[in-house]
Amino acid sequence: MIKDVLVCLESSASTEAAAKTALQIVKAQGAQLCGLAVIDEPNIRAGAATSIGGASFKHERDEALLAEARANAAKCLGAFDRLCRAANVVAETRQIIGKAGSSILREMQAFDLSVMGRDANFHFETEDEDPATRSYVLHRSKKPTILVPAAGQPVWKRVVIAYDGSSAAKRAIASFTDSGLARDLELHVATVDDDGATAWEMADRAVAELKQRGFEAALHNIVSVETIPVALLETAVKLGADAMVMGAYAGYRLVERVWGSVTTDLIDKTTISLFLQH
Amino acid sequence: MSRAAEAVFATPVWAVLPFAAYLLLIALLPLFFGRFWESNRNKLLLGLLLGAPVIAHLLGRPGGGALLAQTALEYVSFIALLGALFVISGGIYLRGSPTGTPAVNTAFMVAGALLASVVGTTGASALLIRPMLRANERRKHLTHLVVFFIFTVSNGAGMLTPLGDPPLFLGFLRGVPFTWTLRLAAPWAMVNGILLLLFALFDVRAFRRDGGHAPLPGPSAPAKEPLRIEGSLNIVWLAGIVLTVFACGTWGPTLLPNAHLRCVAQVVVMVALAAASYRTTARAIHDANRFSWAPIVEVGVVFVGIFITMVPALSFLEERGATLGVTQPWQFFWAAGALSSVLDNAPTYLTFASLATGVADHGAGLLSAANLGMLAVHPTGEQLLAAVACGSVFMGANTYIGNGPNFMVKAIAEQHHVHMPSFFGYTLWSAAILLPLFGLVSRIFF
Numbered sequence: 001m002i003k004d005v006l007v008c009l010e011s012s013a014s015t016e017a018a019a020k021t022a023l024q025i026v027k028a029q030g031a032q033l034c035g036l037a038v039i040d041e042p043n044i045r046a047g048a049a050t051s052i053g054g055a056s057f058k059h060e061r062d063e064a065l066l067a068e069a070r071a072n073a074a075k076c077l078g079a080f081d082r083l084c085r086a087a088n089v090v091a092e093t094r095q096i097i098g099k100a101g102s103s104i105l106r107e108m109q110a111f112d113l114s115v116m117g118r119d120a121n122f123h124f125e126t127e128d129e130d131p132a133t134r135s136y137v138l139h140r141s142k143k144p145t146i147l148v149p150a151a152g153q154p155v156w157k158r159v160v161i162a163y164d165g166s167s168a169a170k171r172a173i174a175s176f177t178d179s180g181l182a183r184d185l186e187l188h189v190a191t192v193d194d195d196g197a198t199a200w201e202m203a204d205r206a207v208a209e210l211k212q213r214g215f216e217a218a219l220h221n222i223v224s225v226e227t228i229p230v231a232l233l234e235t236a237v238k239l240g241a242d243a244m245v246m247g248a249y250a251g252y253r254l255v256e257r258v259w260g261s262v263t264t265d266l267i268d269k270t271t272i273s274l275f276l277q278h
Numbered sequence: 279m280s281r282a283a284e285a286v287f288a289t290p291v292w293a294v295l296p297f298a299a300y301l302l303l304i305a306l307l308p309l310f311f312g313r314f315w316e317s318n319r320n321k322l323l324l325g326l327l328l329g330a331p332v333i334a335h336l337l338g339r340p341g342g343g344a345l346l347a348q349t350a351l352e353y354v355s356f357i358a359l360l361g362a363l364f365v366i367s368g369g370i371y372l373r374g375s376p377t378g379t380p381a382v383n384t385a386f387m388v389a390g391a392l393l394a395s396v397v398g399t400t401g402a403s404a405l406l407i408r409p410m411l412r413a414n415e416r417r418k419h420l421t422h423l424v425v426f427f428i429f430t431v432s433n434g435a436g437m438l439t440p441l442g443d444p445p446l447f448l449g450f451l452r453g454v455p456f457t458w459t460l461r462l463a464a465p466w467a468m469v470n471g472i473l474l475l476l477f478a479l480f481d482v483r484a485f486r487r488d489g490g491h492a493p494l495p496g497p498s499a500p501a502k503e504p505l506r507i508e509g510s511l512n513i514v515w516l517a518g519i520v521l522t523v524f525a526c527g528t529w530g531p532t533l534l535p536n537a538h539l540r541c542v543a544q545v546v547v548m549v550a551l552a553a554a555s556y557r558t559t560a561r562a563i564h565d566a567n568r569f570s571w572a573p574i575v576e577v578g579v580v581f582v583g584i585f586i587t588m589v590p591a592l593s594f595l596e597e598r599g600a601t602l603g604v605t606q607p608w609q610f611f612w613a614a615g616a617l618s619s620v621l622d623n624a625p626t627y628l629t630f631a632s633l634a635t636g637v638a639d640h641g642a643g644l645l646s647a648a649n650l651g652m653l654a655v656h657p658t659g660e661q662l663l664a665a666v667a668c669g670s671v672f673m674g675a676n677t678y679i680g681n682g683p684n685f686m687v688k689a690i691a692e693q694h695h696v697h698m699p700s701f702f703g704y705t706l707w708s709a710a711i712l713l714p715l716f717g718l719v720s721r722i723f724f
Contacts (some may be wrong), residue, residue, distance in 0.1 A: 047312035049678055049701050052580045052622045053400075054685030055308060055316050056572035061689035128697045 001180040004032040006111040008104055009076040010124065013150040014117030019080055020154040021146060021273060022115040023087045029180055033091040035080040036107055037073035038122055040100040041066060065125040072124070101136035108141050113179060118149040118267060118274075135264070139249050144175045144277045146243075152273040156242040158186040159275075161217065162232050162266075163206040168247025172277035173206065176245045177213040181275070187217035190235050192228050196221060229265035236272055248276035289597060293335050293590035296328040300587050301621045303328075304580060305679055318579045325583020332587050345589060348648070351541050352451050353585040357578045358548040359447055360400075362519055365552040367401030368569040369512040369559035374505035378414030380481040383423060386410045387477055390431030391470045395438035397516060403432045403683040404567065409505075411694040419484040424691040424698060425707050426477040430470055432683040433675035437466040437667070441523060444682070445627030445670045451541075452628075453651025454663070456527035465668050465723050472715055509563045515555040522547045577682065584625050592632040596647045605637050607724040610665040615673030615716065623674040623681050627666060634662035665724045672716060676708045677701065 007022040009015055019035070026033040044065045050058050077093045084091040096103050100122035108114045116137075121130040138145060159182070163169050176182055189206045193199035199221040210217045220239075224231035236244050248263045267274065303324060307315040314320050336342035376382045386406055394402040407427060414420055436442030439459055440450035446459055507513075526544045534540040563569075595602075604613050614630040632647035638659035639645040645652050645659060653659040674681030678688055678701055688698050699707060 045312070047309045048685075049305065050308040050315075051679045051682050051685040052304065053573040053577040053682045054679075054689070056570065056576050057686045057689040058308070058312070059316055059572070060568070060570070061693050064693045125695070126692060126697070 001178075002029050002031045002112040004034065004111045004113075006108060006114045007033070007035050007080070008114065008116040008120060008122075009035050009037045009073075009080055010117070010120050010122055011072055011076055012117050012119045012121060014119040014148055014152070015076070016079075016083075016117075017150055017152045017154070018115045018117040018120075018146070018148040019083055021148050021152060023084065023089055024154040025113070025115070025181065026089055026091075027087065031112070033084065033089055034111065035077060035084075035091055035093045036104065037076050037093070037095045038100050038103050039066070039069045039073050039095065039097045040103075040122055041069075041097050042099045043123060044069065044125060069125055100130075100133045104133065105137045105140055108137060108143055108145070111143065113144055113146065114141070115146045115148060118147045118152075118270065134267070138263075138276060138278060141278055144172075144179065144275060145248075147267060147270075147274045147276060149270055149273070151271050153242045156181070156185060156273070158188070158239060158241045160188045160190050160220075160232070160236045160239060160241040160244045161206065161210075162244055162246040163189050163191050163202060164247070165202045165205065166247055168249070168277065169206075170209065170247070172245050172247040172275070173209050173213075175277045176275055177210065177215060182215055187215055188220055188239055188241065189217045190220040190222055190232055192222045192224070192231050194223075196223065199223075227265065228262050229269055232266065233269055233271070241272060243273040243275055244270070245275040246277075248278045288339070289590050289594040290335075291594070293332060294594050296332050297584075297587035297591040297625075300325065300328045300583050301625065304584075304622065305620055318576055321576070321579045322582060325580065325586065329583055329586030332590055336589060346586075349585050349589055351538060352448075353581060354545055355451050355541050355548075356444070356448060356585075357574075357581065358545040358552075359441070359519070359523070360398075360444065360577060361574050362548040362552040362555075363398045363401045363441065363516075364404075364574045366512045366515045366519065366555045367397045367405050368567050369509040369515075369555050369563055370405055371508040371563045371566045372405065372409040372505060373508050373566075375409075376413050376505050378410075378417055380478055380485050382413060383410065383481050384474060384478045386413070387426065387430055387474055390427070391435040391474065394431055394435035395442040396520060398441055399432050399436035399443050399681065400683045400686070402435065403427070403687050406431060407687050407690050408567075408694075411691060411696065415694065417485070417488045419487055420691075420696045421698065422477070422480040422484055424687060424696055425704065426473060426480065428684050428687050429675045429708070429712060430473045430477070432687055433681050434466070434469045434473060434672050437462050437671050439520075440527075441520060443671045443674070444624040446667060447523075448624055448628050449631060449650050449654075449663075449667065450523070450527060452631075452647070453649045454654045455651060456524050458654050459667070462664060462667060465672075465719050468722070469672055469715060469719060472718075473711075476711065508566075509559050511558050512555050515551045518551045519548065522551070573686070581624075584622075588625055588628065592628060592647045595629060595632040596636045598636060602633065602636075604633060607661045607665040608720050610634060610662050611669040611716075611720050611724045614666045614669030615676070616669075618670045618673045619676035619680045622679075623670040627670040630666040630670070631663060634659060634666055638662055661724070668719065668723070672719070673712075675712060677705055 002025065005022050005026050007019050022033060025031065045062050048058060073095050077095060081093060120134065121127065122133045123130045161173060187210065189203050191199045191203040193202065203219045203221055207217050207219055220235055222231045222235050226234065249261060333346065336346050390402045390406045414423060437459060440446045440456060450456060522544060526540060530540045534543060604610060610630055614626055618626045631650055631653065635645045635647045635653050638653060638656050645656060653663050678684045691698055
């Protein structure tokens with residue numbers, strides 16, 4: 001069972017959806033909730049090659065961006081506090097100053113579950129998008145993380161478990177069932193493989209694993225001309241699923257860089273929440 | 279080089295090292311020790327520390343004291359001009375908000391390209407970058423706009439007068455005639471013309487990506503407010519600066535034959551014009567421009583070290599210019615440009631102009647780095663000086679650190695949430711756009 005949940009706050013629409021999802025979870029599980037805002041001062045103040053006369057402009061730029069980051073953090077924490085009050089949930093709020101990736105990761109390790117907006121941008125002052133922080137924490141976190149897109153539903157009824165037989169996928173099933181989130185949900189196991197027999201065998205193993213943990217699940221072997229992420233998401237949408245459970249980043253980093261990553265593709269394309277376990 | 283050959287030269291190799299070290303530290307310290315470099319006191323201490331052995335060396339040489347005094351006067355003149363242009367351009371504010379269409383943006387760029395030779399690249403950049411960003415604040419893709427602004431307004435445009443860019447003013451202070459820079463009009467027109475054309479094409483493409491229609495005016499300036507100049511009295515002070523510099527260069531030697539007195543008179547007029555501008559400009563205009571003394575104080579502090587350590591380096595190059603292997607104009611263009619890309623272009627200009635003196639003179643002792651006016655009228659020296667001027671001014675755009683206003687524009691753009699490329703990302707832009715263009719300049723003109 002989950003005892004405490006961390007929500008990583010910033011100002012994207014997906015973070016608002018993440019906060020609502022976290023609220024549902026703590027209400028259902030009676031867990032503690034904490035909202036975290038990060039001011040990435042080291043990133044803003046990072047050294048830069050400046051021309052002569054440029055140091056004062058850099059100082060002015062840093063101060064302006066830092067003031068904006070502080071105001072933004074205060075605004076996000078305020079909005080989160082109001083959301084919690086409206087839902088009658090007592091929540092703690094934290095504001096920390098540090099590098100976004102490492103600070104969030106450090107905090108995440110102290111909580112049973114973390115929830116984050118899919119489009120969260122912790123470097124909004126200097127970057128249009130910030131997939132780096134998300135990638136940093138998801139590659140390193142030992143605890144499960146729920147990634148919520150802007151359209152993600154806070155209340156889950158039906159969940160698809162994407163299973164490829166990897167140890168990360170097995171850990172995802174274990175972590176999801178142990179969390180108590182699977183209780184009362186309609187579960188589906190989906191496998192994708194060119195060889196039908198292998199896919200069924202894989203799915204059977206997942207269902208057996210779930211059964212051992214006291215859960216029933218329907219089997220789906222997907223044969224599709226689409227890529228694995230697209231095929232999985234199409235199946236999830238067809239089933240009316242509210243979330244997908246999966247092992248995250250099971251492969252080597254170098255392979256990911258060369259061939260791409262199913263996890264990254266799924267994160268980029270998803271319209272439903274993802275429960276990820278590295 | 280043999281010991282006997284070394285003995286012929288007056289300037290020892292070690293005396294050049296403080297200059298090289300200081301320029302390297304200026305480039306590297308902000309990157310790795312940003313907090314340390316923020317302090318002007320630290321910059322000054324570093325400059326004096328590296329300058330101390332140079333001062334000792336010069337004072338031990340006959341005529342060294344006079345050389346130092348001459349350098350000090352040159353420094354004061356240089357900072358007085360930069361400061362005056364800084365104060366006066368900081369008192370002019372463009373109010374209103376035209377909508378950022380490709381036509382309006384190109385018009386901004388053309389205005390900047392013309393203005394830069396009068397108010398300096400720093401003044402033109404400070405004057406135009408904020409109104410241009412305001413005009414485009416509803417557009418999403420603006421990186422190209424700021425990058426091309428740096429290429430043209432902050433660098434390539436300031437070629438036509440000594441007021442345009444600090445290296446050219448340093449040349450003027452060392453005797454290059456005021457109107458000499460006009461002979462660089464052809465490369466100036468080619469570089470800026472091609473850049474403006476490319477910018478227009480980039481902007482049309484980006485405009486279409488942003489939806490292809492005129493963006494709504496931003497919240498900071500209502501739509502119906504026409505574009506207008508506030509603080510227009512500063513145009514008079516600016517004309518005073520142009521006139522003073524022109525008069526000093528053209529009639530000065532006749533009116534005031536003593537060069538030191540002429541220099542002092544020029545400084546006094548500059549300071550008076552700057553003071554008049556500061557006193558007559560409304561506080562609201564300075565606030566709107568976010569006017570602060572910090573940048574010019576920083577420039578003043580850093581150039582103390584540069585001017586001191588530069589003295590033996592320039593003598594060294596003047597003495598040994600003919601033996602260093604850089605002899606052709608195209609070599610001067612690329613060598614001065616390469617160094618200008620990573621170091622400030624003002625000391626780079628003087629370094630290579632001194633080298634050009636040595637090359638053109640063939641060791642005859644007729645030309646001197648202290649009087650570049652002779653080089654500017656020398657049959658081969660003129661071509662070398664033109665190559666140095668073009669290389670130093672144009673290629674200051676190659677990186678964020680090549681010229682003073684580059685980083686200023688980047689920092690202001692980032693405050694307006696324009697996503698700017700990293701140091702190396704920006705260098706890729708310049709490698710793709712500027713290097714082929716400079717190749718063309720080198721082929722045609724040098």
